[in-house]
Amino acid sequence: xxxxxxxxxxxxxxxxVLADGTVIExxxxxxxxxxCAEVCFNTALTGYEEILTDPSYAGxxxxxxxxxxxxxxxxxxxxxxxxxxSASGVRGVVVKADITxxxxxRSARHFDAWLKARGIIGMSGVDTRALTxxxxxxxxxxxxxxxxPDGQFDLDALKQAAAAWPGLVGMDLAKDVxxxxxxxxxxxxxxxxxxxGEKPDGVFKVVAIDYGIKRNILRLLTDAGCDVTVLPATATxxxxxxxxxxxxxxxxxxxxxxATGEYAVPAIRGIVESGLPVFGICLGHQMLALAVNGKTTKxxxxxxxxxxxxxxxxxxxxxxxxxxxxxxxxAKSLPEGVEETHVSLFDGSNCGLRLVGKPVFSVQYHxxxxxxxxxSHYLFxxxxxxxxxxxxxxxxxxxxxxx
Numbered sequence: 001x002x003x004x005x006x007x008x009x010x011x012x013x014x015x016x017v018l019a020d021g022t023v024i025e026x027x028x029x030x031x032x033x034x035x036c037a038e039v040c041f042n043t044a045l046t047g048y049e050e051i052l053t054d055p056s057y058a059g060x061x062x063x064x065x066x067x068x069x070x071x072x073x074x075x076x077x078x079x080x081x082x083x084x085x086s087a088s089g090v091r092g093v094v095v096k097a098d099i100t101x102x103x104x105x106r107s108a109r110h111f112d113a114w115l116k117a118r119g120i121i122g123m124s125g126v127d128t129r130a131l132t133x134x135x136x137x138x139x140x141x142x143x144x145x146x147x148x149p150d151g152q153f154d155l156d157a158l159k160q161a162a163a164a165w166p167g168l169v170g171m172d173l174a175k176d177v178x179x180x181x182x183x184x185x186x187x188x189x190x191x192x193x194x195x196x197g198e199k200p201d202g203v204f205k206v207v208a209i210d211y212g213i214k215r216n217i218l219r220l221l222t223d224a225g226c227d228v229t230v231l232p233a234t235a236t237x238x239x240x241x242x243x244x245x246x247x248x249x250x251x252x253x254x255x256x257x258x259a260t261g262e263y264a265v266p267a268i269r270g271i272v273e274s275g276l277p278v279f280g281i282c283l284g285h286q287m288l289a290l291a292v293n294g295k296t297t298k299x300x301x302x303x304x305x306x307x308x309x310x311x312x313x314x315x316x317x318x319x320x321x322x323x324x325x326x327x328x329x330x331a332k333s334l335p336e337g338v339e340e341t342h343v344s345l346f347d348g349s350n351c352g353l354r355l356v357g358k359p360v361f362s363v364q365y366h367x368x369x370x371x372x373x374x375x376s377h378y379l380f381x382x383x384x385x386x387x388x389x390x391x392x393x394x395x396x397x398x399x400x401x402x403x
Contacts, residue, residue: 012025012026013026013148013150014026014027014029014122014123014146014147014148015123015146015153015155016039016092016094016123016126016143016144016145017143017144017145017146017158017159017161018141019141019143019163020138021159021163023159024126026094026125026126027098027123028121028123028148028149029099029111029115029123030093030112030118030120030121030147031116031118031119031120032121032147033121033146033147034145034146034161035144035145036142036162036165037060037061037091037092037142037143037165038059038060038061038140038142038167039061039063039094039131039135039141039142040135040140040301040302040304040326041062041131041135041136041304042062042063042064042065042305042324043066043304043307044064044066044304044307044371045306047306047369048069049074049075049078049079049114050078050079050080050369051324052088052093053080053088053118054080054081054090054214054252055080055081055212055214055252055253055254056214056252056253056254056283056325057090057254057324058091058176058177058212059089059091059171059173059254060091060168060254060326061090061091061092061093061094061143061145062090062092062093062094062304063094063095063126063131064094064095064128065128067097067128068097068100069093069095069097069099069111070095070102070112071103072102072103072104072107073102073103073104073107073108073111074102074107074108074110074114075106075109077195077196079215080215080216081215082210082230083179088118088119088120089173089176089177091145092120092122092123093121093122094123094131094145095123095126095128096124096126098125099112099124121145121146121147122145122147123145123147135301136301139300139301140299140300140302142162142163142165142167144162169256169298171255171259172255172260172262173254173255173260174233174254174264174283175233175234175260177254178212178232178234179213179231180232181232182229182230182231182232183229183230184230185208185228185229186198186199186200186222187215187218187219187222188219188222188223189216189219190219196219199223201227202222202225202227202228203225203226203227203384204226204227204246204384205226205243205244205245206221206226206228206249207230207231207235207240207247207248208228208229208230208231208251209231209232209235209240209248209249209250209251209264210232210251211233211250211251211253211264211283211287212233212251212252212253213230213251213253214252214368216368216369217249217252217281217366217368218230219368220367220368220377220380221249224381225384226247226384229243229245233260233263233264236267237266237267237270239267240267240270240271241270241271241274241276245276246390246391247276247277247279247359247383247384247386247387248276248277248278248279249279249280249284250278250279250283250284250287250288250362251280251282251283252282252283252324252366253284254283256296256298257283257286257287257327260287261287261290261291264287265290265291268288268291272292272358275358275390276359277359277387278361279362279379279380280361280362280363281362281363282324282364282365282366283325285352285353285362286327286364288362289329289334289350292334292335293333293335294329294330294334294338296327296328296329298326299325302324302325302326303323303344304323305322305323306321306322306371307371308320308322308346309321309344309345309346310343310344310351310352310365311342311345312341312352313340313341313343314341314354318345319365320371321351321365321366321367321369321371321376322365322366322370322371324366329350329353329364330350331343331349337356338353338354338355339353340353341353342363342364342365344364349364350364351363351364359386359387359389361382363379367380381396381398
């Protein structure tokens with residue numbers, strides 16, 4: 001048998017079927033079965049476990065442009081989902097190279113076994129550069145990913161399922177990944193040879209509304225001196241204000257902000273009207289814009305990666321940021337009294353806002369993900385400074401305070 005015969009004999013055990021009928025073949029990994037979702041691509045070189053456990057990816061299939069995914073294995077420390085028992089939000093993963101045995105001292109489980117345990121369907125052996133080029137040209141695509149060890153697929157049925165899936169526009173996914181009850185948080189950031197710490201007595205009482213919150217956001221809030229209580233996405237303004245917080249955090253999350261905003265926007269408006277300091281990230285940013293009568297739009301391909309430059313107009317500096325969003329705030333829709341503070345240097349899209357004369361601001365990107373590595377940590381100090389000032393205390397210079 002020749003080398004060519006060996007390669008050609010590699011069995012097809014997974015397919016990705018796009019809504020336009022395109023069929024992409026590969027080798028299955030992770031969970032078996034099929035799932036409908038939107039296909040996007042992520043350009044990050046590291047952090048695949050954090051990406052695949054980020055609740056903001058609910059309803060999506062992640063294509064990694066970096067070819068070697070899984071080579072450092074997985075562990076429980078890098079998971080971003082707060083509820084370890086919950087089903088994975090991300091529906092699938094597409095990679096180029098076959099999964100190798102892990103080579104990292106922190107690895108506790110093989111990537112393939114981890115995907116199985118998380119219920120994530122995966123496939124390898126895909127020309128991810130070609131798939132990315134297709135998504136760049138045509139936009140994020142509705143699709144079905146399927147993995148069957150026997151290689152038997154009803155392609156006609158899969159094509160119909162992909163074409164029939166409604167897509168993320170109009171879809172409220174926050175309720176599927178949010179906490180169902182309140183809880184407290186006191187864990188701090190990971191430290192070399194120490195792991196995660198605990199800081200149970202924060203100075204600032206903060207309520208975080210969970211639309212799909214990430215663990216590291218909660219850790220950085222705690223690092224910054226916050227005593228954090230997390231409430232479900234459906235929390236009302238009355239629920240939040242009854243806790244007598246010093247400030248309110250609006251979290252990241254998946255889906256269409258207008259759909260989640262049906263119940264979240266009235267709550268956000270009530271919180272803003274109370275005069276409390278408010279800080280939002282990602283979906284929280286988008287719904288804050290809706291709460292002040294701005295608009296959001298579905299992006300062509302979205303922003304998914306860890307190398308996105310953002311200009312902060314309030315400091316005149318450029319930050320290297322991590323992004324994960326398929327919807328964006330329409331900057332032109334922001335009314336008088338709402339200032340655009342941050343802008344993407346890739347495409348000029350909105351990446352931040354603040355309310356003039358009020359202690360309220362938000363950003364589109366993920367400052368906790370640290371690709372800069374700590375370019376954006378000042379935002380957590382900015383939030384605590386707003387709470388200090390409301391108490392009549394002196395603010396700490398952002399550049400002098402490590403959040």
